[in-house]
Amino acid sequence: MDKKILIWSVTAALAGFLFGFDTVVISGAEKELQSIWNSSDVFHGVVVIGMALWGTVIGAIFGGIPTNKLGRKKTLFWIGILYTVSALGSCLANDPYTFAFFRFIGGLGVGASTIAAPAYISEIAPAKDRGKLVGLYQFNIVFGILIAFLSNYLLNNMGDNAWRWMVGIEAIPAVIYTVFVLGIPKSPRWLLIKYRNSEAKQVLKTINPNADAELLMDEIKQEMKNTVANETIFIKKYRLPLMLAFFIAAFNQLSGINAFLYYAPRILEEAGLGESTALLSSIGVGLTNMLFTLLGVFLIDKLGRKQLMYICSFGYIISLSLVSAAFFLNWEGSAMPVFLFMFIAAHAIGQGTVIWVFISEIFPNHLRGSGQSFGSSVHWVLAAIVPSFVPALFSIVGAGIVFAFFAIMMVLQLVFVKYMMPETKGVSLEGLSKKLINE
Template sequence: MNKILIWSVTAALAGFLFGFDTVVISGADKQLQLLWHSSDAFHGSVVMAMALWGTVIGAIFGGIPTNKIGRKKTLFWIGILYFVSAIGAALANDPYIFAFFRFIGGLGVGASTIAAPAYVSEIAPADKRGRLVALYQFNIVLGILVAFISNYFLKDIGENAWRWMVGVQAIPSFIYILFIITIPESPRWLLSKNRIDEARKVLFTIDPLANIEDFRDEASENGAVKHENIFMKKYRFPLMLAFLIAFFNQFSGINAFLYYAPRIFEEAGLGQNTALLSSIGIGITNLVFTLVGVSLIDKLGRKVLMYIGSVGYIISLGLVSAAFYFDWGGLSVPVFLFLFIASHAIGQGAVIWVFISEIFPNHIRASGQAFGSSVHWVLAAIIPSLIPVLFSEIGPSVVFLIFTLMMVLQLLFVMFLMPETKGISLETLSENLTNKNTNKDDFKKTASARVL
């Protein structure tokens, strides 16, 4: 188990770079707009959002290298993309070159949401899979916190502070590249490529008592259905689940808030320095409650955490909307947004990448994750890019009210559609979530009887 933990943590470090890359731009937000005299529309949709459009492309096509060259090699090249992006963006002298290198980093983010959860889910025991895959999310929020702290300490080093803010990511990227070389390939991927001896060695290291024939039988079945794809009728239920959980994740407003946290706090009446300090508080809250979510995901289950998160979303976002509408001022907005972040961390944040990595069969897992990640990142690119315009046109109170209403719909999704996947083997989930067992009551009965 120690080796599995080490390998899982190593793969999940892709999440640290994901979180750092996503949020580090928030510290440079206003500096870059002033430096290049950008309009709100250009700044939001090009300078700030180009990394997210890279993430969309990475998520759409990330399943291809994850399937073709393997989980490990894909993770290695993701590290290269992060490194190149950090150096290039730091040296950029105009918004277009800056946006190009941010796009390169976005490719790494998108691909990492497929390769890292797939890798960890395929080496993890069923009863510990939730916690181990959730390490990816933990690393995301750790990267977010470190980015906020880094931005705060680098903000006063001169007019080129933004270069240091985005360029410092090259250091953890290089360390990650070195670490990823030390992990083995996923045994399930090796079996899917008929590399039996290599798979046997990795499986023996994971669990000396594991019966490779069980995995070989499943891999053989996969080999017989190479023509299948995620859009076939029998996979529409897991496809719908992946779409909805990704859709609601972004319509909570989480990425819009993380990208513009200092700006939102300033809109609420806080000074620039206080706004940046409040951003660090957001990072700490995110980290603490992600730890809570990770510790509970295999005990309470994915669905219970989503209930908790959904209710917390509705309360916190409703209060943020009211605070802007009634101009409550002071620390009310930061306090309500801390509650919002806590709700996200314990619910969607802890669950989304675990859940999507579980609900598709092995032979189409990377493709299924690519679909779920693509939905997530298309919305993550569109919504934050609209925030500057929406804030100026309809105001923050209306924006946060829309997010609140969307979270009411998420609560209904959790109540009536979302199955529990806690403690069930990937192979059993594959069987139960295909067309023949999409009835929710049938799923519960079959799954509970076959928990490993």
């Protein structure tokens, strides 16, 4: 693998590190903030905590616009600015409304990063390494989550203003990332879409001096000949990539992953374990997530996207069925954490690694930003809805039925993987467009 491409991919993937850090860092400060501002549970949950999530949804819905119009590189730069402003503003806020506003700005950065970063990396990566390079984005997310937990732990004893340090420290990696992004080249495929052919040729030569830049440019231009001005992803010929993006994003959340991550301590307590397991579960979940994401990134270009999704689907079905059975049969003790870690491992090696890679591959160059935006929006809207209903459903129908439902959804995912999901390993982006688009 070319060293330059690796460095540029890692730089773009650092947007994922900030995504993971930004999402989790609030967990160390939220109780103190509720106490300082004397907020009700509803106001605290919906405004102080929830605004970042809704910023993410808005960023995902509209992030395709700057990704297509300004370009992948400029969008990544502005994402860094959003993260920096959010961290500094949240740190200096003196009331819940100002704090929520700046957390919302950070959420916009998170949502947009799920579009621009995978799109950029997929467009500069050689086909044989594309999976692992785009997979670095997901690895950085889980690494950012772990570092946020560690950062909160280390800053916890900073006195009355510890929460300011916790949310403000993110400005340091955000500024570093923003400066680094200035050093990456523009996406050659985006440049060609904008008819900036000489710039595209120069970047292609920089990426791979030994390749025939003219030949690759001709292949990309050939794909562009089959496009119509101002077309969208919602027309008939793009039905298959649209459905693929919808299903992989929907099944990602219908596995119950966010319910597990948000409510792990509550789930373990429901299973009869004490509060002391909460810390163990968060650290254990974080480490399991990171190790199996690393394994997924290592395997994605060897085994392929589809094989990882098979492994993940069977792992989901077994672990979720065992969790459901544990609640129905009142199993207590150490079994539940084992099932929980099995579930996290299945997610990390499959859906966690595959989703952003797969969605970045299946749309044609000129609609990649819009396609990423669609898949990301489905993911984030369900990420907001599914966990919101989990506590109520635990009370109404019981945890056993909730996890049985998630297990049934993963049986449907297995059907999707077997009969509908194509293998994208090692195929050029233009080759995939020919294969998936129904002219």
